Structures are given as structure tokens and as C-alpha cells.
Amino acid sequence: MVRKSPRTLLSAVRHAFPSLEDPEQAIGEGKISVDGSVNRNAQSAVGAGSQISLAQPSILRGEAKLRAALERFEVPVEGRVALDVGAAAGGFTKVLLERGARLVYAVDAGHGQLLGSLRQDPRVRNLEATNLGTLDKKLVPDPIELFTLDLSYLSLADAAPQLERVGISDHADLVALVKPMFELHLSRPPEDAASQQRALELAREGIAKAGWEVVSWMDSPVTGARGAVEFLVHATRGG
Missing domain, CATH: 3.10.290 (Structural Genomics Hypothetical 15.5 Kd Protein In mrcA-pckA Intergenic Region; Chain A)
Structure with a gap:
């Protein structure tokens, strides 16, 4: 036995x-x-x-990251339908709602993480226990006008092409958090600037190859786990 x-x-x-x-x-x-x-x-x-x-912190780390990106990149949110991939507790989703998003599809491979207040918000579609690769137009019937991505264990070069599984508006924006360790397929965040910049370059190239125009990028104002350096990238389509 x-x-x-x-x-x-x-x-x-x-x-x-x-x-x-x-x-x-x-x-x-x-x-x-x-x-x-x-x-x-x-x-x-x-x-x-x-x-x-x-346990979820009262102030979600993701909020500061996305707020800074939306302000720097001047991305419109009011009245738009958004897809938040890697929603987790809902830091990005919360910011999108605060800025007037009409509807947010909150997608995450895990379950039980999204804050209760967001679960109960009629503007949120909670797609927990859902992988990016399993999305389709039945799960997400609305054309997406704004994508936000905060992914772990998946590079943006691999993730960006999978956004085609849902409908994309003729004029869409994408804001993605770049985590160098996952772009470089490492077991821990790289500490040298050359590797960090190479990860950012790979992320931008991957997003561009998926049919997006990368227009800007910035350092994240908040570090990741254990002080990891991160970046934010803005891309557009049809604009």
C-alpha cells in the first residue's frame, strides 16, 4: 500500500x-x-x-501602481469596459471602478481572493478560478476597451496573444505590470539593472508582436514582493 x-x-x-x-x-x-x-x-x-x-491589506499594493500608470499615461477609464487579468484581491479592479469604469471583468486563476466589497459590486464580473487561456466570448461577451494585467508565473510575451480570445474594441488601451523574474523565467527577481531592463524590453517586444503599439513605460512607484523592481507599460490598439 x-x-x-x-x-x-x-x-x-x-x-x-x-x-x-x-x-x-x-x-x-x-x-x-x-x-x-x-x-x-x-x-x-x-x-x-x-x-x-x-488576509488582505486595507490598502492594496496594486492600487498605487495602477493609479500612477493611469495618471502618467493619461489612460481614459470613465464609461469603459475593462478586463483585469490577474485581479487577485482586486487592487487594479478597485482603481478602475473609482475612475468610472462601466464594467470590470476580474479574472484570476485563484479563488477566494477578491475583496467582498468588489464581489458584491454590480459593476464587477468575478471570473475567479479562470485561466487567461480559457477565456472566450461567452465568458466575456463585451468588447474590451481597457486591459490591465498583473500576472505571476506567465510572461507578457506569452500572455498578450491570448487576449485575442475575447473581443477587443476598435480603440483599446492596455496597461501591464512587468515583473522581470517572470519575463526572464527566473526563480527569483534579478537584482542587476541590465537584466531588469532586458525583461522590460522582452515585455514590450512581446506586446508589440501581439498587435499592440507600445507607446510608453515607467518604473513602478511601488516595488514587488521582497523589494523586486517592476515596470508598467502602456500600449494601444486602433487609436
Whole structure:
């Protein structure tokens, strides 16, 4: 008889929240609860029926990143239909709503992360447990006028072509967060400027090859997990 090893908290968190950049750090910082109790031991055994939850900060890190990008790039949001890919807790989605988006499709491969207030907002379509590669026009029937992307474990060069799975408006904008470690397929964020700039270049090239015109980019005003350098890119189509 072969006995399966019990799953660890780390593996359970990775499964439950696949878009979480650094699950081990989240556990160590006490952001993970198992059946209502905080657990800081990444290697502790977790039962298959245990309820795992992620504590959300009152101010989402993603908010500052997208706000800065929308202001710098002067991207219109009012009255537009948006697709937020990698929505997670909803930092980008929240900013889009604050700026007057008519409707936001919040897409994430994980589940149970989107803030309750956003789940209940009639302007939000919660597409949790949904991969970018499984989107289609049945799930997203509206032509998208604004795309926002905050992805983990998937490069923008791989992600951008998959946006064609949904309808794209004749005049559309795209704002994407560039995370060098995922653009370069590394296990940790690169610390040297040359690698970081190479990642930004690859992201811009990948977006352009997918049929977008890259018009501007900037350093993210907020670093990623463990101080990782990130960038934001703006691209347009049909404008």
C-alpha cells in the first residue's frame, strides 16, 4: 500500500492562490490562516478539508501602481469596459471602478481572493478560478476597451496573444505590470539593472508582436514582493 504524504501549508497555499507572488513570505508574515487560525509554518501538514484564507491589506499594493500608470499615461477609464487579468484581491479592479469604469471583468486563476466589497459590486464580473487561456466570448461577451494585467508565473510575451480570445474594441488601451523574474523565467527577481531592463524590453517586444503599439513605460512607484523592481507599460490598439 502506498501512502500519500500529507500536503504542506506551502503547497496548499500555492494551489489555493496561484497568483500569489511569494506564498512563503505571505505565510511567514502571518497573512495565511488555516481554519481561522494564523499559521506561520510553511512546512506544517494541512488536511485536505482545511479552509485556507489570505488576509488582505486595507490598502492594496496594486492600487498605487495602477493609479500612477493611469495618471502618467493619461489612460481614459470613465464609461469603459475593462478586463483585469490577474485581479487577485482586486487592487487594479478597485482603481478602475473609482475612475468610472462601466464594467470590470476580474479574472484570476485563484479563488477566494477578491475583496467582498468588489464581489458584491454590480459593476464587477468575478471570473475567479479562470485561466487567461480559457477565456472566450461567452465568458466575456463585451468588447474590451481597457486591459490591465498583473500576472505571476506567465510572461507578457506569452500572455498578450491570448487576449485575442475575447473581443477587443476598435480603440483599446492596455496597461501591464512587468515583473522581470517572470519575463526572464527566473526563480527569483534579478537584482542587476541590465537584466531588469532586458525583461522590460522582452515585455514590450512581446506586446508589440501581439498587435499592440507600445507607446510608453515607467518604473513602478511601488516595488514587488521582497523589494523586486517592476515596470508598467502602456500600449494601444486602433487609436
